[in-house]
Amino acid sequence: MFLARTATDVNVVIRHDDLSRDMSRYLAERIRAALRVHVWNNCEVCELRGDERLEEVVVRNVRTDERRSLRATALFVLIGSEPHTRWLEGPVELDERGFIMTGVGLGGAAMFQTSTDGVFAIGDVRSGSVKRVASAVGDGAVAVRLVYEHLVRAGRR
Numbered sequence: 001m002f003l004a005r006t007a008t009d010v011n012v013v014i015r016h017d018d019l020s021r022d023m024s025r026y027l028a029e030r031i032r033a034a035l036r037v038h039v040w041n042n043c044e045v046c047e048l049r050g051d052e053r054l055e056e057v058v059v060r061n062v063r064t065d066e067r068r069s070l071r072a073t074a075l076f077v078l079i080g081s082e083p084h085t086r087w088l089e090g091p092v093e094l095d096e097r098g099f100i101m102t103g104v105g106l107g108g109a110a111m112f113q114t115s116t117d118g119v120f121a122i123g124d125v126r127s128g129s130v131k132r133v134a135s136a137v138g139d140g141a142v143a144v145r146l147v148y149e150h151l152v153r154a155g156r157r
């Protein structure tokens with residue numbers, strides 16, 4: 001929606017057929033209603049063409065294998081999310097996708113506590129979090145308190 005304010009056309013390529021599956025419904029509805037935004041369901045980018053710069057993006061329908069060339073001068077890639085947490089593996093318990101497990105067996109008061117005492121995780125990187133700005137900020141405010149309490153318990157405050 002932001003790009004559609006200035007771009008002539010915005011093509012959104014998604015590999016499944018339900019725009020609202022991975023985003024807020026209100027936003028999916030705004031995208032569908034926007035005249036300059038074109039959504040290509042069940043498609044993936046398979047080729048980029050151009051001499052000095054990007055000129056065309058070729059998209060392939062993953063169900064029919066049909067290919068279509070879209071004129072484009074810029075490409076913005078957003079394919080899922082992968083947390084950069086492998087360096088924590090071992091001391092800190094991660095879920096199967098690499099998000100940090102918190103509050104395991106610790107009760108509500110320690111909901112941001114990881115499997116290592118004194119290490120807290122908040123925001124998008126936390127397993128099960130809602131991936132929204134307001135909740136990440138809220139998590140942070142609570143975690144500051146939890147860190148403080150941890151330091152008091154450890155006799156360091």
Ligand SMILES: Cc1cc2nc3c(=O)[nH]c(=O)nc-3n(C[C@H](O)[C@H](O)[C@H](O)COP(=O)(O)OP(=O)(O)OC[C@H]3O[C@@H](n4cnc5c(N)ncnc54)[C@H](O)[C@@H]3O)c2cc1C
Nearest residue numbers: 078084087122123124125126130131132133134135136137
């Ligand atoms: C395209 C897009 C649109 C979005 N739109 C909305 C929206 O409309 N409304 C909404 O509420 N949310 C939206 N979100 C989600 C929102 O951006 C996130 O929920 C929020 O930014 C999470 O905050 P965070 O602090 O947990 O993580 P981040 O904002 O990702 O911050 C994590 C930071 O940690 C840094 N970092 C990573 N690894 C390390 C390391 N090893 N050492 C030091 N630093 C490190 C990263 O560089 C980054 O700066 C959107 C996200 C995207 C990608």
